Amino acid sequence: MSKCEQSAKPRSQRPDGAANDRMLPLAERLRQGDLLAAACPSRDVLKHVTSRWGVLVLMVLGTGTHRFSALRRKIGGVSERMLAQTLQWLEADGMVARLAHDVVPPHVEYSLTPLGEAVAVHVTALAEWIERAMPAIEAHRRAKATETSAG
Amino acid sequence: MSKCEQSAKPRSQRPDGAANDRMLPLAERLRQGDLLAAACPSRDVLKHVTSRWGVLVLMVLGTGTHRFSALRRKIGGVSERMLAQTLQWLEADGMVARLAHDVVPPHVEYSLTPLGEAVAVHVTALAEWIERAMPAIEAHRRAKATETSAG
DNA sequence: ATAAGTACATACATTTTTGTAAGTATCAAA
């Protein structure tokens, strides 16, 4: 039901376009998202996954099941409100599974679904690349700063 | 100069931690970013790269050099203001190169730096995964919707 | 008895992000 046809742009504009969508039936391919189209629902998923805390939640859950407060302790700076919110987004998108044991005090476990594991791979790769690239990025910033002031 | 040591958590908590940072001198490894630490500058880079338009800009520039208005036409829904803003963030982080020909009317070309090509790989992989996963995600949403109303 | 931990929801305030509209200087087409 996802119609992203607002932007009458054929996907064949991408020089490497043909290689990707092998072996999917035509019907499936038409339902695919197109992030370049303004009104495509895939934009919401992207928003959740790449949200400020979404990336970090996915990263941590990629290392295993966590309880709510364990997540909160690992992810520096999240508020309870935002952590709960983010987990609900990701749960609604089918990336995170919530398992509540009916005891008191509450005990809830969060883990990745198969869908979640797949995104987490990409998100974690991106995050780790950034962590490693930080020295280079800061070097670039310093270079430009001096170039502007003393150049 | 990036000190993310606020969160006294050793990186060895990650089960696969040892495999990644081979062949980097110790001094470099200490300057790495830690996205789980609240005050780490790597969070800003993540913010720029995963910003609403940052992902899409990187994706499009990954297919080749583009002029400002060409980018604007391809990325459905960006305002001029936001496109300019996003390009400046990515330029400051060393991901995007700006080449202005001094003519009138203006002619400016944007392309990826080597750093930018590296992020673009990850960002594009994530984006394309989401596009392909959309049918599954929407199926999951529908399943939960009926489960809640009729279950 | 008091405080802290558990997993949240909710109201409210603030901050951040994003959009809209207008302006700039110049050229070319209608």
Add this chain to the structure above:
DNA sequence: TTTGATACTTACAAAAATGTATGTACTTAT
């Protein structure tokens, strides 16, 4: 001559994200 294209910037406004504080209902530790 008016319009449109180019690549922006700036001021202002609206929308969205995020934070803070509080409450819940119960247990354990102090």
